Amino acid sequence: MNFLQNQSFWRMSMTTALAAAMLAGCGGSSSGSSSDSDDTAELPPNVRQTQSGQVEGVEQGAVRMFKGIPFAKPPVGDLRFAPPQPADAWEGVLDASEFGNSCPQTGSAFNGFTDSLDEDCLYLNVYTPTEGENHPVMVWIHGGAFITGSGGESYEPSRLVDQGVVVVTMNYRLGVLGFLPAAGLPEGNGQFGLLDQQLALKWVQDNIDAFGGDAGNVTIFGESAGGHSVLSQLVSAGAGTGSEGLFHKAIVQSGAYQPTQVPQPVGEVLIGSPVVAALGCSDAGDVAACLRDESVTTAAILEAQGDLWFNPTWGQGMLPYSIQAALSQAGGAAFPQGVPVMTGNNLHEGRLFLALDEISATLAGAPDPVDTLEEYQAEVGALLASDPRGLDADQVAADYLNTDSSPLATPPVTDPAAADRFTLALASIQTSWRFACNQLAQVGSLSGQGVPTFGYWFTDEDAPSLFGPELTPMLSFDLGAAHALEIQYVLNSEATMRARGASDEQLALSERMIDHWVQFARYGDPSSADGTATWPDYAAGSQLVELTPEIPASESLVNVSEAAAAHNCAYWANPPLAPDQI
Structure with a gap:
């Protein structure tokens, strides 16, 4: 039985983020602020100090918005098909008034039939009340079958913020670039997009207090592939493979599909090998170096991706077992029992x-x-x-x-x-x-x-x-x-x-x-x-x-x-x- 070539499922799952668009490493938590309160108090109202530098957002009503903040180095060159690395520091004040690039994905009727081709896409957005501090934090993980979508303009969290919540949305690598399971790539291949999510959560721990949020009270929530991501982060937290301490509550919206996920060896055979071959890297002595070569363009990667669909693979990296296996562990050892879960369909x-x-x-x-x-x-x-x-x-x-x-x-x-x-x-x-x-x-x-x-x-x-x-x-x-x-x-x-x-x-x-x-x-x-x-x-x-x-x-x-x-x-x-x- 072929787990990975069911085109009906691909059509089904891909549409989640398209519909959402129409709705228009990683360690434990850090308790330290990126700047002390005296420094923060001296900044202009729309400027915040992060560990990488200052960002200037915009104010709209009772909401301050800080868009397009890099939480990771651009995943290009040697960082393509590799775990994400924290963003470099910058000089001056970063303009945070516009969303960052969406991660590479094929164009459709819902994004102007324009492919997203810029691999420099690991950005997040922070929406915060204009008053108060120590607000609970909600981090949204978008859906889209792990092949499309972004944390940008599709979502409007102002009514959550009005209730005294800091909301963070994020991008993460998609499709081949985020979830290719292939021999010859660093550990975590098949899961790089989930590792991007972890690094964004680490950024929240390190920086969110400067935006009025409480790093000790973070809820992750997501729908469809985003809900599946939430479950995957729960497995990682329970297994002690990176997500522990990065969040404290979880909401899963329509994310319970395919809880068995795909074993790493199956993914390597049925997805990894065909994609590597299509990109001309099957006979390379160093598969990773071949896939990172400038001759392997983003457009070529999207073409090789074709109609394949993706789920995180399990058996190594941050997912030593599947969601279903984690739920079946005796005594619940595979799920963090101190993390309440809200789930529905x-x-x-x-x-x-x-x-x-x-x-x-x-x-x-x-x-x-x-x-x-x-x-x-x-x-x-x-x-x-x-x-x-x-x-x-x-x-x-x-x-x-x-x-x-x-x-x-x-x-x-x-x-x-x-x-x-x-x-x-x-x-x-x-x-x-x-x-x-x-x-x-x-x-x-x-x-x-x-x-x-x-x-x-x-x-x-x-x-x-x-x-x-x-x-x-x-x-x-x-x-x-x-x-x-x-x-x-x-x-x-x-x-x-x-x-x-x-x-x-x-x-x-x-x-x-x-x-x-x-x-x-x-x-x-x-x-x-x-x-x-x-x-x-x-x-x-x-x-x-x-x-x-x-x-x-x-x-x-x-x-x-x-x-x-x-x-x-x-x-x-x-x-x-x-x-x-x-």
Whole structure:
């Protein structure tokens, strides 16, 4: 079974950061400030002293923004395909009013069809209240299938900052440059992007007090590949391989997919060798030197990357084992038990990816919804091909079109003549098999190991669309509570949500979610500040908080069994196997 060439998954996962765009070594912690308080007090209001030099940001309302701060040396030359190194010091005052380069990635409809080709891209951004100090810190790790996205203008954290939080966003190396598992590269290959994240977290420990943040109260949070990154950093912290002491709480948004990850030897064979060969370095005596040669251009690397998708590999470096193996360790030794975890998923995760497929096809002049049984069966087969259990994809496809009294699809496929029945069934399979059931299992595993664990279920079926009035009519189905739609409720402005059609009730939900996220970052308990919504530790009764405007905050607790039933997790715990697997 080929874990790494499932194109359906690549299409699915790549779109996370594209959608987010439309929402428009590393040691332990350091307790020392980059400058003493007297020096900081003498600086102009928008200037801060870091360990590498001074930076000057801009003020907007009650928020100061410091953009494009280098936290690492440019990963070029001898530092290409190598662990990141701390940024060099600079003279004078660095202009921190503009975002840094995005890390190399292929152009698309969501970034102006322009490739990002500058490998000098390891920058972070700090958003801080204009008043006060010792604020809790939230560090956002963007999604995008580890091949696209950035920590830049796609995210707007002003409402978090308004609640007295310092927010940091970051870039990290992507695709081949960040996650190529190849023999001949330094240890940590297949994980360089995660090491970039670690170094950014180390920068936070060393510098954030100068921006009014509390280095002893840092929460990492991320969605999709960003949530997967959060889980990877938790594994590293539990294993004592670099992340320990760099954060104190963790939020995982729709990041539970593929918890087994890819073993290093498998990654080297199935991704590393083909990419190295495509770049003309297979026969080189020194593979690393060959890949770092100026003749191997950034454009050539992106071309060699093609349609491959990436996940961090495990078995060496900062990930001695996979996320799933870490969760299964007896006594929870592989996860840091003093780090509370908040984790959740969306009711209709899979719909986003099918929506983007439909829109892309329509823009290309060939609308192509999944509207025939044959196409549906083929898509289900491609989607499930990466499951190591060897599933009977035809049986799964048939089961999700069941029209009896308890069909599996969410919502149920009860009308055999409905035009969207195949699309909704396919999206339900993707939602439950890839995201929801993995996440619900992880909630139980974390809590069972003694980790303070808080689960949520985002079910706003009328969440504002990402696509606007020009693109939304191209869809043959409703987005519902699709993948990535919850991001805007936490990392966007009220004005932007209003422009997308958010109702008063949805804005109230957004404020409630911001309150939960901030309370968790501040105290490790996401219960609301005003006491109207208690959010118990999962260990207290296996309950989740359902996030939807239809349910009052005081009534939002649901038993995990309800979510598990909605996502058919009993079915996926014992799915139909192909005849040769029985």
